[in-house]
Amino acid sequence: MLYREAGDFKTSYREDGQTFPIRLDRWGYYAVLAVAFGIVPFLINDYWASAVLVPFLIYAVAAMGLNILTGYAGQVSLGTGGFMAVGAYAVYKLMTAFPEVNIVLHILLAGGITAIVGMVFGLPSLRIKGFYLAVATLAAQFFLVWLFNKVPWFYNYSASGQITAPERTLLGYAITGPASSAAVKYLVCLCFAVVLAWVARNLTRGTLGRKWMAIRDMDIAAEIIGVNPLTAKLSAFAVSSFFVGIAGALLFAVYLGAAEVGEAFGINKSFLVLFMIIIGGLGSVFGSFAGAAFMVLLPVLLKNLLVGGFGWPTNLAAHIELMIVGGLIILFLIVEPHGLARLWRLAKEKLRLWPFPH
Amino acid sequence: MLDRTEGYTTPDGRQIGGVLMELKDITLRFGGVVAIKEISFDIREGEIRAIIGPNGAGKSSMLNVISGFYHPQDGEVWFKGRRRPPMRPYQVARLGIARTFQNIALFDGMTVLDNIMTGRLNKMRSGLLSQALWWGAAEREEVENRAEVEKIIDFLEIQNIRKTPVGRLPYGLKKRVELARALAAEPGLLLLDEPMAGMNVEEKEDMSRFILDVNDEFGTTICLIEHDMGVVMDLSDRVVVMDYGRKIGDGTPDQVRSNQEVIDAYLGVAHD
Numbered sequence: 001m002l003y004r005e006a007g008d009f010k011t012s013y014r015e016d017g018q019t020f021p022i023r024l025d026r027w028g029y030y031a032v033l034a035v036a037f038g039i040v041p042f043l044i045n046d047y048w049a050s051a052v053l054v055p056f057l058i059y060a061v062a063a064m065g066l067n068i069l070t071g072y073a074g075q076v077s078l079g080t081g082g083f084m085a086v087g088a089y090a091v092y093k094l095m096t097a098f099p100e101v102n103i104v105l106h107i108l109l110a111g112g113i114t115a116i117v118g119m120v121f122g123l124p125s126l127r128i129k130g131f132y133l134a135v136a137t138l139a140a141q142f143f144l145v146w147l148f149n150k151v152p153w154f155y156n157y158s159a160s161g162q163i164t165a166p167e168r169t170l171l172g173y174a175i176t177g178p179a180s181s182a183a184v185k186y187l188v189c190l191c192f193a194v195v196l197a198w199v200a201r202n203l204t205r206g207t208l209g210r211k212w213m214a215i216r217d218m219d220i221a222a223e224i225i226g227v228n229p230l231t232a233k234l235s236a237f238a239v240s241s242f243f244v245g246i247a248g249a250l251l252f253a254v255y256l257g258a259a260e261v262g263e264a265f266g267i268n269k270s271f272l273v274l275f276m277i278i279i280g281g282l283g284s285v286f287g288s289f290a291g292a293a294f295m296v297l298l299p300v301l302l303k304n305l306l307v308g309g310f311g312w313p314t315n316l317a318a319h320i321e322l323m324i325v326g327g328l329i330i331l332f333l334i335v336e337p338h339g340l341a342r343l344w345r346l347a348k349e350k351l352r353l354w355p356f357p358h
Numbered sequence: 359m360l361d362r363t364e365g366y367t368t369p370d371g372r373q374i375g376g377v378l379m380e381l382k383d384i385t386l387r388f389g390g391v392v393a394i395k396e397i398s399f400d401i402r403e404g405e406i407r408a409i410i411g412p413n414g415a416g417k418s419s420m421l422n423v424i425s426g427f428y429h430p431q432d433g434e435v436w437f438k439g440r441r442r443p444p445m446r447p448y449q450v451a452r453l454g455i456a457r458t459f460q461n462i463a464l465f466d467g468m469t470v471l472d473n474i475m476t477g478r479l480n481k482m483r484s485g486l487l488s489q490a491l492w493w494g495a496a497e498r499e500e501v502e503n504r505a506e507v508e509k510i511i512d513f514l515e516i517q518n519i520r521k522t523p524v525g526r527l528p529y530g531l532k533k534r535v536e537l538a539r540a541l542a543a544e545p546g547l548l549l550l551d552e553p554m555a556g557m558n559v560e561e562k563e564d565m566s567r568f569i570l571d572v573n574d575e576f577g578t579t580i581c582l583i584e585h586d587m588g589v590v591m592d593l594s595d596r597v598v599v600m601d602y603g604r605k606i607g608d609g610t611p612d613q614v615r616s617n618q619e620v621i622d623a624y625l626g627v628a629h630d
Contacts, residue, residue, distance in 0.1 A: 013504040014497070202492040206500060207482040214465050214476050221463035224425060225543065226451035226480040235486075283467065 003351045019201055022352075036190055041183040049182035050255070056296045057189035058250045063276040063288035064200045065243025070274075071282035072204055073236035074216025075125050079137035081269035082144035083241050084248030085261050086114045089154050091249035092163040095176075096156055103168040103175060107192070107249045114245020115238040117144075122237025126230055141270055148261040164258040176253045185254050192250060193289075196243060200285050203239060212236050213283070244273075279332050281341025290340040298325060365402060368595050375403030377436075378579050379424070379547060384433035386419055386603075393419040394430065395603040401547065406573055407581045408590045411600035412623060417583045418460060420600070421549050424581070425457050426450035438546075452480055456545035458536045460552045460583075466525035470535050473524055474510060477542025478503045507542055513575075514538050514568060530561040534568070541572060548572070550582040554589060562586065566593055591615065599623070 003024045010016040020026040044053065062084060069075050090110035095103065121140040125133050148154045155163050167177030174180040175188050203209055211232040214222035223229055252259045259265070272295060280291020299321055306317035336343060365374045379401040386394040394416045401407045409417045422428040424435065426447040435442045437453060445453075456477070465473050481503060484495035511517055514534050519527060524535060533553065540548055553569065554562045566589055572578050584590045590597060591611040599607035599614055601623040607614045614620055 013501045013508075017500065017504070199490045202496075203490055206489045206492070206496055207479060207484065208486070208489055210468070210472055210476045211479060213468050213472070214479075217465035217467050218463050220427075220447075221459065221465065222476075223447040224427075224451055224457055224459075224463070225476055225539065226448045227476075228446075228448050 003348070003354075005352075017205070019205070025348075033194070036194075037187075041187055044182050044186050046182045049186050051300055052296060053186050054189050054255050055251075056292055057186070057193040058247050058255055059273065059276060059296060060193050060289045060292040061196050061250065062244050062247035062273045063280060063292045064196060064285060065240045065245075065247060066273050067277045067280075067282065067284070067288045068200060068204070068212070068243065069236050069240035071277055071284065071287070072209060072216065073212035073233065073240075075122070075233060075236060076130060076134040077137040077240070078134050078267070078270045078274065079121060079140035079144070080244055080273040081265045081267060082141035083114050083118055083244040084251060084269060085144050085148055085265035086117045086241075087111060087245030087248030088252035088259060088265065089148055089163065089261070090114065090245065091253050092165065093154070093156075095166060095168060095253065099166070099168075103170060103253070106168075107246055107253070110249040111242040111246040114248065115242040118237045118241020118244070119234050122234055122241075125233045125237065138267075138270075141267055145261050145266060160260075162258050162260045163252065165253045165256075168253075176257070178257065180254070188254055189250055192246060196246065197285055197289070200243070200288075204285065208235060208239075216283075275329055277339075278337075279329065279339050281339030281344075284339070284341035286344065287339050287341030290344065294340065295325075298328070365404075368405075372404065372574075372595075374405045374595065377401070378403045378438065379581075380436040381420075381424070382434040382436065384420070384423060384430045384435070386416075386423060386428055386430045392603050394423070396433070397598075397600070397603075397605045398433075399598045399605065399608055401579060401581050402596075403579055404573070404577055405579060405595040406569070406593055407579075408594035408597045409581065409583045409600060410585075410587070410590055410597055411606075414602075415600040416603040417600055418551060419603075421457065421551050421581070421583060424450075424547075425455060425549055451543065454543070454546035455549065456540035456543040456547075457549035458533070458540050458551060458553060460555060462529075462532045462536055464524045464532055464536055464539070467523065469521050469523055470516060470527070470538075471507065471511075471520045473535055474507045474538045474542045475503065477539040478507065480543060506544075510538050510541050513571070514541075530557055530564075533557070533561075533565065537565075537568065537572075541576075541578075544576075545578060548578050548580045550580060550584075552583050552585065554584060554586055562589060569593060 003022060005022055008023050020029055062080060066077060066080050069077050087110045090113040091106050094106040094109055121137060124136040128136060149161065155161055165176040167174050167179055169175065170188070173184045175184050211222070211227045214225070214227050215229060215232045219229060222232070248265065252264065256264060276291035276295045277288060278291070279294050280289070281287025302321045302324060303317060306312045306320060307314055332339065365376055367373055377400045381400070382398050384394055384397045385392070397420065409420055411417050419428060423430050426445045426449065429444045465476065482499050484499050488494050488496040511520055514537065516531065516534060516538065519531065524532065527535065537553065550569070554565050557565065569580060569582070570593065573580055582594070594611060596609060597611055597614045598605060599617070599620045606623055607617040607620040
């Protein structure tokens with residue numbers, strides 16, 4: 001009964017266009033932010049950070065990136081893993097080449113470099129759509145992984161072929177390298193995720209977002225109202241790759257610490273992020289977070305339940321887990337193709353009217 | 359024949375200006391098929407110009423030539439006294455030519471409001487950074503353009519559906535939203551491809567009223583294709599009649615109605 005627009009009058013177009021038009025939603029959002037910034041950092045331990053929270057936040061950024069491209073602009077991409085690798089290797093090269101420059105700047109620059117690479121691989125989208133574009137981006141995935149394996153310059157000629165993040169500090173706290181604490185890693189990723197979510201929301205509700213959605217929904221009509229398909233599609237690739245690149249940089253530098261390209265950024269990663277946005281909801285910033293949470297949390301929950309609860313052997317649990325995740329993905333595609341974001345929206349619609357049915 | 363440069367006054371007293379768009383000897387071929395054959399006509403500022411003809415006469419192709427989807431093999435398109443080079447549709451849109459489609463071409467995943475806002479994309483100038491931070495120009499533009507869009511929403515009486523996703527609307531309203539989106543661009547020339555196709559009498563009356571109001575209030579020049587003869591004859595100031603890609607008549611509704619060739623095309627000719 002608290003969840004109502006009633007009495008919450010909008011007297012300007014600015015207010016009418018806000019992200020959370022319902023007061024309770026707004027409060028809920030501020031409450032979540034307050035808990036995430038004010039309480040969680042004091043409670044967090046290594047297990048929670050490395051198993052749940054840090055990967056969730058990083059994948060949420062990647063999912064937002066892919067969602068901008070696929071959910072908002074309608075361009076299918078299977079190259080997410082490859083673009084994350086670009087972000088990771090870019091940040092690695094920058095960290096080692098310019099140790100005195102702030103790591104945050106490096107991560108942002110890595111995003112920028114990925115944006116440029118993304119635009120180059122987005123060029124085929126001007127000619128091809130759908131499945132064919134997916135295959136073209138798949139080529140990007142394999143090419144980029146091959147490139148980072150093949151050219152020793154990218155991994156600084158290290159003997160193992162791996163890249164390892166050196167220690168870098170921000171305000172005196174180590175955020176990369178083995179000395180970094182769980183709370184610091186979490187806070188860094190949280191800051192990136194929150195700021196990028198806000199940026200994603202701003203971009204998608206404004207002019208650029210409308211251009212992307214126009215191209216997605218009907219490209220002919222988009223062109224007739226004056227949308228240049230070239231700039232609209234390439235800007236979607238650029239912004240998307242910027243997000244994905246930052247996610248890749250964080251995954252390598254903050255979360256993994258060391259990475260081998262085929263393992264950390266292989267085709268599996270592309271599919272993982274794609275599943276996240278399908279389950280979370282295409283064309284929704286919230287859906288990116290929901291999908292990332294689902295895909296990160298589910299294996300952890302299942303493992304705790306099967307191994308910890310039922311006492312099954314670990315290898316059996318691991319296989320069952322694969323089957324359950326696969327089954328759930330199929331279930332989602334059939335029952336709710338618009339994902340968790342849509343379920344959430346429906347729940348809110350119901351809540352708005354509750355206790356009345358209509 | 360009407361004077362080619364001066365305007366004229368319609369029977370209901372509206373003053374029509376000079377030539378806004380002129381098509382000269384347009385020929386459009388698809389392989390061996392000639393869709394449009396050496397057609398010339400003009401559209402004057404402030405008038406409602408209709409293109410009629412039987413199915414397959416080349417009317418929609420004509421509209422597609424004007425809006426830049428098709429590039430004619432021969433002929434010239436003149437707009438506002440200048441010859442228009444071959445252009446992509448989005449460049450044509452930036453000249454101030456908006457259109458609607460025979461089969462509605464709205465953005466189904468977006469709300470009515472967002473759909474109409476897309477009509478104003480060409481008025482938006484804010485940069486990427488400003489949009490990303492929702493600061494300064496981006497927010498200001500959003501509010502200013504929203505105000506303009508609200509005027510159009512009021513004008514077309516679709517206030518109650520502004521936040522509804524377009525996919526959920528009935529056909530007649532979709533047509534109206536599409537008109538709204540075209541109007542949001544504040545076009546100098548508005549092209550309507552069968553605005554009343556598939557509508558019932560009541561919806562047709564509404565749509566006719568809106569077309570007349572648009573012309574009257576904003577002074578928008580309108581070029582429309584329509585099959586309903588009653589509507590065409592009532593609405594338009596001048597009519598072009600096409601048949602098999604050729605122009606067989608051009609003039610006021612009364613002139614066209616009494617044109618023998620037009621009567622033959624519509625009613626058929628006795629072969630003896």
